[in-house]
Amino acid sequence: MPKAEDQADAGNRSSKWIAEDIAAAIAARKLPPGTRLREEALSRVYEVSRTKIRAALLILSKDKLINIVPDKGAFVSQPTEAEARDVFATRRIIEAALAREFVARAKAADYARLEKHIRNERNAVSGKDTKARSQLLGDFHVLLAEVVGNGVLAEILQELVARSSLITMLYQSVRDAACSSDEHVEFLKAAKAGDADEAVRLMMAHLDHVEAALQFDAAAAPGDLAAGLLARAG
Numbered sequence: 641m642p643k644a645e646d647q648a649d650a651g652n653r654s655s656k657w658i659a660e661d662i663a664a665a666i667a668a669r670k671l672p673p674g675t676r677l678r679e680e681a682l683s684r685v686y687e688v689s690r691t692k693i694r695a696a697l698l699i700l701s702k703d704k705l706i707n708i709v710p711d712k713g714a715f716v717s718q719p720t721e722a723e724a725r726d727v728f729a730t731r732r733i734i735e736a737a738l739a740r741e742f743v744a745r746a747k748a749a750d751y752a753r754l755e756k757h758i759r760n761e762r763n764a765v766s767g768k769d770t771k772a773r774s775q776l777l778g779d780f781h782v783l784l785a786e787v788v789g790n791g792v793l794a795e796i797l798q799e800l801v802a803r804s805s806l807i808t809m810l811y812q813s814v815r816d817a818a819c820s821s822d823e824h825v826e827f828l829k830a831a832k833a834g835d836a837d838e839a840v841r842l843m844m845a846h847l848d849h850v851e852a853a854l855q856f857d858a859a860a861a862p863g864d865l866a867a868g869l870l871a872r873a874g
Contacts, residue, residue: 655695655699656696656699658682658692658696659699663705664769666705666716667769667774667809671716672716673717673810674715674718675715676713677713677714677715679713717806717810719806719810724811724851725851727803728804728851731797731804732847732848734793734796735797736840736843738784738793739784739827739836739840739842739843740836741788742788742831743831746787746831746832750787751828751832754787754828757783758821760776761777761780761821765817765818765821773809777821778808779801782797808850811854812855813853816850820846820849823842823846823849826842827842
């Protein structure tokens with residue numbers, strides 16, 4: 641249950657705040673994939689109406705962090721291993737061409753922007769915010785597409801990266817996340833040197849490594865929501 645000093649503010653918690661708190665619990669793996677999120681239990685934990693809880697669940701659903709199943713309830717997203725394999729296979733096809741185009745088009749200002757982004761990645765990897773870490777590592781690839789200047793490509797990649805970020809958030813270790821950031825650095829070095837073949841090779845190796853490091857068997861078993869699992873509310 642919420643701490644005494646938090647009780648006075650409980651009624652003022654917004655649906656957005658609650659959604660962020662649940663997202664943090666999912667990212668921290670306190671709510672494993674497949675966990676059922678019961679409105680009544682959440683309402684008790686956060687001391688707000690079920691209307692606010694429903695609004696929070698809708699926010700999480702739009703972010704693909706949970707699935708709302710008619711007549712059954714809300715569940716933490718549980719991407720299958722087969723889905724993950726398909727996502728990464730599709731990314732390899734797209735990002736091989738993207739890497740080559742990036743080398744051809746990137747300017748000094750683009751490299752400066754991406755190097756700054758990598759510094760933010762490293763800060764996130766050393767921190768405790770798993771969701772931010774996964775998002776930043778994924779955004780690196782979207783930034784490459786933005787540099788290329790193909791709006792359709794950027795849109796498609798953004799959707800694929802969003803799905804990948806959810807998968808890595810749930811199934812990737814901190815150690816493998818740090819390796820991903822290192823691999824971004826190596827890719828940029830090859831691209832900056834104008835070596836398109838090496839840049840493509842490094843990008844494919846990077847995606848292979850991320851996929852191979854996913855720990856589906858190590859994921860905690862799904863269960864019902866229990867008070868005390870949430871990140872800041874109890």
